[in-house]
Amino acid sequence: MFKVTATPSHECKKAIMGVHDAMYVLGGKWKIYIITALLFGSKRYSELLRDVQGISGKVLSRELKEMETNRLVKRTVSVTQPVTVTYELTEYGKSAKSIIGVLSEWGETHRNLIVIDEPL
Numbered sequence: 001m002f003k004v005t006a007t008p009s010h011e012c013k014k015a016i017m018g019v020h021d022a023m024y025v026l027g028g029k030w031k032i033y034i035i036t037a038l039l040f041g042s043k044r045y046s047e048l049l050r051d052v053q054g055i056s057g058k059v060l061s062r063e064l065k066e067m068e069t070n071r072l073v074k075r076t077v078s079v080t081q082p083v084t085v086t087y088e089l090t091e092y093g094k095s096a097k098s099i100i101g102v103l104s105e106w107g108e109t110h111r112n113l114i115v116i117d118e119p120l
Helices: 008-026 031-038 045-051 057-069 097-116
Strands: 073-078 084-089
Touching (some): 045 057
Antiparallel strands (some): 073 084
């Protein structure tokens, strides 16, 4: 039987495809900010609009719909007066926590290196 072994080129392409898939779901200017805000608990639309500074209501609405389609966010409508809509991360959405933690740490290190000029 002929055995195929993965070449470094094949492994590289596989890794790039994984990054491509992740960036397709998490890419754009706002999704990681929204996920980060929701890592601190469920929030109403107005709270997200306030917490994610600079995002417009129209863009937030579109991003939340895309994230719901990709099963990152769960939208819950409560029959209250007035109706309350909350957003929370699904278990799958919470799986991005480690990625965001590493990204946050790297960003803080970079900020210290560039702005504060601390040595690594």
